[in-house]
Amino acid sequence: MTDAYFDDENFGDEFADAEGSVKFRIWRQLLDYALAYPRDLSVLAVCAIIVALCEISFPLVTKHVVDGVFLSGEDYPLTQAGWLYLALCVALGGAVLGFIWFGGKLRAHISHDIRQDGFKNLQRLPFEYYDFRPVGWLMARMTSDCERLSNILAWGILDLFWSLTIMLGVIVAMLIMEWRLALLILTTIPALVLISRYFQRRILKSARLVRKTNSRITGSYNENIMGVLTSKVFVKEADNLKRFGGLTDTMHGASIQNAVQAAVYLPIVITLGSLATGLALVMGGIESLWGWITTGTLIAFLTYTRHFFEPIEQLAHWFAELQMAQASAERILSLINEIPSIKDSEAVQARLAQAPTAQMAADGGRLDIQQVTFDQVSFRYATGLPVLKNIDLSLNRGQSLAIVGATGGGKTTLVNLLARFYEPTSGRILIDGVDYRERSLHFLQSNLGVVLQSSHIFAGTVRDNIRYGKLSASDQEIHVAATSAGAADMIAQLEAGYDTLIESGGTSLSSGQKQLIAFARALLRDPQILIMDEATSSVDTLTEQRIEVGLRALLKDRISVIIAHRLSTIRNADQICVLDQGEITEMGSHEALIQQKGKYFQLFMQQSLSNLWEHTV
Secondary structure, eight states, X not given: OOGGGGOGGGGTOSSOOSSOOOOHHHHHHHHHHHHTOHHHHHHHHHHHHHHHHHHHHHHHHHHHHXXXXXXXXXXXXXXXXXXXXXHHHHHHHHHHHHHXXXXXXXXXXXXXXXXXXXXXXXXXSOHHHHTTOOHHHHHHIIIIIHHHHHHHHHHHHHHHHHHHHHHHHHHHHHHHHOHHHHHHHHTTHHHHHHXXXXXXXXXXXXXXXXHHHHHHHHHHHHHHHHTHHHHHHTTOHHHXXXXXXXXXXXXXXXXXXXXXXXXXXXXXXXXHHHHHHHHHHHHHHHHHHHTSSOHHHHHHHHHHHHHHHHHHHHHHHHHHXXXXXXXXXXXXXXXXXXXXXXXXXXXXXXXXHHOHHHHIIIIISOOOOOEEEEEEEEEXXXXXXXXXXXXXXXXXXXXXXXXXXXXXXXXXHHHHHHTTSSOOSEEEEEETTEEGGGSOHHHHHHTEEEEOTTOOOOSEEHHHHHHTTOTTOOHHHHHHHHHHTTOHHHHHTSTTGGGOEEOGGGTTSOHHHHHHHHHHHHHHHOOSEEEEESTTTTSOHHHHHHHHHHHHHHHTTSEEEEEOSOGGGGTTOSEEEEEETTEEEEEEOHHHHHHHTSHHHHHHHXXXXXXXXXXXX
16 A cells, blocks of 8 residues: 555645645634633633733832832831732632643543544545545544644633733833833844744644654554554565655654754744843843832833743744644544535435424334335446446345346445445435435434444444344343344353453454354344345355344345355345446346356356365365
């Protein structure tokens, strides 16, 4: 697999651009996550403002103490000043405790909501969204990107309130005490703005490269772990290591570049603050000698100069973080804002909104589906190559349709269209005469059952995995479903029966055991439309005989579509459809197709001779 597979640019990140500028619409959307908690946000803002006001007050108290001692000597009430300092210290400590407490809460809230929205949208997105996006690419957005955003939002809001309050307070205090010296100090601000603009784009560009490479590394991790058996069989460890080493080298270089840019930016800001402090010391000292300002005012000015550039340094650091976090923001919001290409139409949404209970019964409830019709259905993937061409089919209740054909002929695509994992690019699929796009997605999903060649088994007990077909099912219903599916004997032989713990992916079970559980799960769901895609191809003959018991129960009184390479398993299907390069070339029962001596006859004879040869040998 090429590294381009993991490149963010292949996936059309909504906000990414080549300019490296701050996108305020991104942060405006993210700010909504903080605004959803007005109480915590308000307390956080109040605490930050109190901290800033306390820090502004300390130099003023110092000024009055110094000037008072010089003017009044021992008569100055130092005890009152001491109590005032103590009160300010207590208020400062309480406010710091408050913003740490509520800042942590706000960060946890934001992280929770971003992950929730991201996962919620992942559940809505169709299969085509996952066709070109590896698991690692998605995991990077839901983990590291999300964590980075929640931190920058929670603590960034705190820094913003604190910095703006203290800067505004310091400017006002300095202008009141000595406006000429204040203006001299403020002349450093334009230089700070120009420097920030210079570093802004460079930091963001390198941050984007860091985040993009990180998702490629995560994707590479996932690919190599999932494919470890194949890698070892083909002795590709060295090639995998070389490719992974290239990714980590890119990550290393981009991270150093980003760190250097941030490291250069912050000292420049600190240097400007030091220059401003030096100006205040020189000019303030001269004015103090001339008698224009008092010694207390000079000390307050020097303190204010340091206080003025402390929040600027903090904002500069926050701004650098903002640049780097914007890369994460672009990535996570591209996931959250992704619009599903397959969703309920506006008409369906309007019906559900007007009468949700009645419409759920009509659009989403269990109905006795009598017929599914493919009307001139064609389909092509995003690559543009046609997969299905002008398919006409009629599937009736109580009948089974088997689909056979060469690999790549469109069999799986056809059942994916039936399940509405994809939608036809032309033509219609009708359920009892109604285009299935005119009903809700919940309607089809609640009446659909799918058994795949390798069914997924979740971590948990056997009972939990079967109950996944119907979460409200009782233990008795689970036992009946397992018995009907031919899985009861197999489950009884497990260490703890239905309470046997299974690892994620069902690694502790054989392929046949997993398929029997999958059949029991499908039977418990009691679907109106049943799809089986190579459901018995990976099991041995004995297990297949067990599955046939459950298969007869599954096929009874429902619309069934079966994809199979073993033609012996579909001989009793009501209809057999032969797909060749996306077109139906033959249709009929097993006996009728054998008499035609066409493609199906050739496939059947090839498999019969192959089976005969295996038995002879």
